Amino acid sequence: MSRKTMVRPGGRSARVQASVHAAVRELEAEAGREALTVPLVAARAGVTPSTIYRRWGDLQELLSDVAVERLRPETEPQDTGSLRSDLEAWAEQFLEEMSAPAGRAYIRDALLGDPDGSNAGQCSAYAAEQIGVILDRAAGREEKAPGVDTVLDRVVAPMMYRILFRPQGLDTAYARRLVAGLVGPAGR
Amino acid sequence: MSRKTMVRPGGRSARVQASVHAAVRELEAEAGREALTVPLVAARAGVTPSTIYRRWGDLQELLSDVAVERLRPETEPQDTGSLRSDLEAWAEQFLEEMSAPAGRAYIRDALLGDPDGSNAGQCSAYAAEQIGVILDRAAGREEKAPGVDTVLDRVVAPMMYRILFRPQGLDTAYARRLVAGLVGPAGR
DNA sequence: ACCTTAAAGCAAATATCTTGCTTCAAGTGT
DNA sequence: ACACTTGAAGCAAGATATTTGCTTTAAGGT
Numbered sequence: 001m002s003r004k005t006m007v008r009p010g011g012r013s014a015r016v017q018a019s020v021h022a023a024v025r026e027l028e029a030e031a032g033r034e035a036l037t038v039p040l041v042a043a044r045a046g047v048t049p050s051t052i053y054r055r056w057g058d059l060q061e062l063l064s065d066v067a068v069e070r071l072r073p074e075t076e077p078q079d080t081g082s083l084r085s086d087l088e089a090w091a092e093q094f095l096e097e098m099s100a101p102a103g104r105a106y107i108r109d110a111l112l113g114d115p116d117g118s119n120a121g122q123c124s125a126y127a128a129e130q131i132g133v134i135l136d137r138a139a140g141r142e143e144k145a146p147g148v149d150t151v152l153d154r155v156v157a158p159m160m161y162r163i164l165f166r167p168q169g170l171d172t173a174y175a176r177r178l179v180a181g182l183v184g185p186a187g188r
Numbered sequence: 189m190s191r192k193t194m195v196r197p198g199g200r201s202a203r204v205q206a207s208v209h210a211a212v213r214e215l216e217a218e219a220g221r222e223a224l225t226v227p228l229v230a231a232r233a234g235v236t237p238s239t240i241y242r243r244w245g246d247l248q249e250l251l252s253d254v255a256v257e258r259l260r261p262e263t264e265p266q267d268t269g270s271l272r273s274d275l276e277a278w279a280e281q282f283l284e285e286m287s288a289p290a291g292r293a294y295i296r297d298a299l300l301g302d303p304d305g306s307n308a309g310q311c312s313a314y315a316a317e318q319i320g321v322i323l324d325r326a327a328g329r330e331e332k333a334p335g336v337d338t339v340l341d342r343v344v345a346p347m348m349y350r351i352l353f354r355p356q357g358l359d360t361a362y363a364r365r366l367v368a369g370l371v372g373p374a375g376r
Numbered sequence: 377a378c379c380t381t382a383a384a385g386c387a388a389a390t391a392t393c394t395t396g397c398t399t400c401a402a403g404t405g406t
Numbered sequence: 407a408c409a410c411t412t413g414a415a416g417c418a419a420g421a422t423a424t425t426t427g428c429t430t431t432a433a434g435g436t
């Protein structure tokens with residue numbers, strides 16, 4: 001979140017931030033990520049470039065903020081009746097979204113313009129939150145379940161690693177395999 | 189590797205590349221990563237800026253190339269007598285190096301200026317190579333051993349995930365725990 | 377030795393980024 | 407409601423960085 005946390009809650013600052021974020025999303029869609037520049041975004045947002053430089057520092061930090069927003073999950077994980085199938089469904093969807101070119105770009109943007117690591121931390125927090133919901137549900141069913149950190153280590157981390165470092169040949173079967181290895185047929 | 193693969197093997201191109209890379213390393217040490225600019229690097233390397241722009245495209249791609257070089261392991265993994273202790277020793281050292289501020293910066297740089305993912309792929313290949321050596325050694329001792337991909341999923345990926353997304357509270361005990369979970373007291 | 381050609385140098389034209397100063401408007405106190 | 411304070415936005419000039427067309431250099435081949 002770099003600097004945007006220190007804007008005044010309502011009023012002009014909030015409007016500027018909203019219009020700048022909107023401008024980034026519009027231009028990303030119209031012209032592509034490569035074509036973005038600070039002056040271009042500023043013009044579309046109806047703002048002077050120096051406003052963006054002063055609030056965000058540079059294009060990367062701005063893109064990082066926008067990327068984190070887009071990575072926020074918008075729905076609760078589905079309830080499919082068991083821990084294993086909940087995790088499978090969630091992991092498959094996660095992998096599908098994140099390994100698509102757009103998803104990878106957002107992850108990279110989120111990581112890159114992020115001097116203090118808070119944006120990256122936010123991404124991980126989103127995943128942890130979703131997994132927490134699934135595990136709580138499992139606890140409610142009296143299923144034996146691992147901890148959130150274990151799921152992050154065994155399911156989320158391997159997917160992220162491959163998305164970032166070895167983006168070839170990823171498919172949803174990989175997500176299922178990871179879940180199976182954790183909460184597998186053997187019950188463990 | 190972006191463009192540097194297409195340089196002529198010996199001669200001027202090679203000299204320019206070497207002196208530009210050296211300039212980056214020197215200036216990183218002297219002035220810090222933040223202070224680097226293309227014109228500055230060019231001046232130190234005794235080269236015109238347009239040479240760098242044409243060969244690397246921008247500063248990020250150049251830094252990415254340099255970062256990958258620095259991430260290349262320079263020694264074989266130690267032979268400590270057993271698969272488990274070999275992996276522990278390797279993972280501890282990996283985590284120590286990569287989670288240090290300099291290591292994190294290199295990883296981020298490597299990922300960042302890497303449109304086609306080949307630099308990131310190279311990082312993963314380095315790790316796979318080191319692990320391959322350890323596993324081959326284990327096979328020579330007739331120890332039961334997992335595959336390289338399993339070690340990447342269970343040991344490397346979780347460490348990388350935490351380095352990138354949750355850099356707080358990482359210590360070498362975490363590396364040992366991951367290895368133990370894979371090739372643990374239970375033998376598996 | 378002479379060609380060929382990829383890459384480097386140079387310099388002018390653009391574009392981007394920084395910064396000091398001014399103006400605006402949200403929040404605060406009377 | 408009114409003026410006051412203050413953080414953020416606008417503006418514009420100057421400093422830097424990037425792109426690009428053309429020229430020159432030198433590696434590799436004949």
